[in-house]
Amino acid sequence: MTQLTLHNYFRSSTSYRVRIALNLKGLDYDYVAHHLRLGKHRDAAYLDVNPQGLVPALVLDDGTMLSQSLAICEYLDEVAPQPPLLPADALGRARVRMIAQMIACDIHPVNNLRILNALRARYGADDAEIADWFRHWVKETFDPLEKILASDKQTGTFCQGDRPTLADICLVAQVANNGRFGVDMAPYPTINRIHEAAMALPAFADAAPARQPDAE
Numbered sequence: 001m002t003q004l005t006l007h008n009y010f011r012s013s014t015s016y017r018v019r020i021a022l023n024l025k026g027l028d029y030d031y032v033a034h035h036l037r038l039g040k041h042r043d044a045a046y047l048d049v050n051p052q053g054l055v056p057a058l059v060l061d062d063g064t065m066l067s068q069s070l071a072i073c074e075y076l077d078e079v080a081p082q083p084p085l086l087p088a089d090a091l092g093r094a095r096v097r098m099i100a101q102m103i104a105c106d107i108h109p110v111n112n113l114r115i116l117n118a119l120r121a122r123y124g125a126d127d128a129e130i131a132d133w134f135r136h137w138v139k140e141t142f143d144p145l146e147k148i149l150a151s152d153k154q155t156g157t158f159c160q161g162d163r164p165t166l167a168d169i170c171l172v173a174q175v176a177n178n179g180r181f182g183v184d185m186a187p188y189p190t191i192n193r194i195h196e197a198a199m200a201l202p203a204f205a206d207a208a209p210a211r212q213p214d215a216e
Contacts (some may be wrong), residue, residue: 002060002062003029003030003060004022004023004027004028004029004030004032004058004059004060004061004063005029005032005058005059006018006019006029006032006056006057006058006059007032007034007046007049007050007055007056007057007058007059008031008032008033008034008055008056008057009033009034009035009036009041009214010033010057010209010210010213010214010215010216011036011148011180011209011215012036012056012178013108013173013174014054014055014056014069014104014108014112014173015055015056015069015175016060016068016172016176016208016209017056017069017070017073017104017120017169017172017173018056018072018073019052019071019171019207019212020169020172020173020203020207021072021076021077021085022076022108022112022202022205023202023203023204023206024029024083024085024164025076025077025080025083026080026083027059027076027080027102028057031212031213033212033213033214034046034055035214036113038053039215041053041054041055042082047086048067050065050067052067052162055061056069056072056126058075058094060073063077064067068168069104070100070101070170073166073169074086074143077166083163083216085164085165085166085169086165086166087161087165089159091160092160095113095152095154095160095167096159096160096165096166096167097166097167099145099149099159099160099167099170099171099172100167100169101165101172101174102141102144102145102164103141103145103170104170106137106140107137107138107141107174108139108174109124109135110126110137111133111134111138116134118129119133123129128205130181131181133166134181134183135179135181135182135183135184138178138183139183142183142188143187143189144191145188145191146187146188146191147196149190149191150188150189150190153193155190157194157197158194158197158198159171164190164198164201164203164204168194168198168204171191171194171195171198172195172198172199172204175191175195176208176209
């Protein structure tokens with residue numbers, strides 16, 4: 001594996017996903033922080049790296065840049081296939097991607113920092129309204145996700161069987177974000193159980209926001 005550089009932010013859930021994947025694969029990387037709340041991801045130097053100005057971005061030693069956390073995770077899974085982030089069977093892979101995308105495509109896009117900042121700037125939303133917005137969109141997905149995980153025999157120790165996958169990576173990162181906005185996790189015992197199992201693994205625990213060098 002070539003030398004990897006991860007441009008990220010400790011609190012970014014999408015960055016958290018990639019850190020977990022890198023840890024699971026046992027891959028070393030250079031950690032470059034960009035403070036989102038101070039707008040450092042919009043600096044010209046970073047826009048030269050990733051014109052979209054978002055984190056994470058993974059840069060290979062030949063200068064190739066990859067963005068979008070799910071794409072990065074799947075790239076890592078292809079170039080460093082052990083341990084796999086996706087099951088061997090087609091149905092299992094589809095189910096893992098379904099769960100991952102429920103979080104990455106249905107919750108995160110409406111709850112990330114630039115959307116919350118736009119709610120403040122355009123519509124004058126205050127902190128309480130922002131938190132209510134965040135919790136609403138988590139509930140819209142976590143309610144059905146809990147039912148899926150609790151009722152499906154494919155759920156094991158983790159979202160899919162007894163080893164962590166891309167689904168667990170996304171779930172753990174979202175639960176971390178939920179804690180910052182006061183999401184009531186009591187209605188989600190299966191999600192909580194899976195989260196606890198994942199956080200018992202060093203690859204997940206070491207990737208946690210509080211353990212990163214730029215943590216505040």
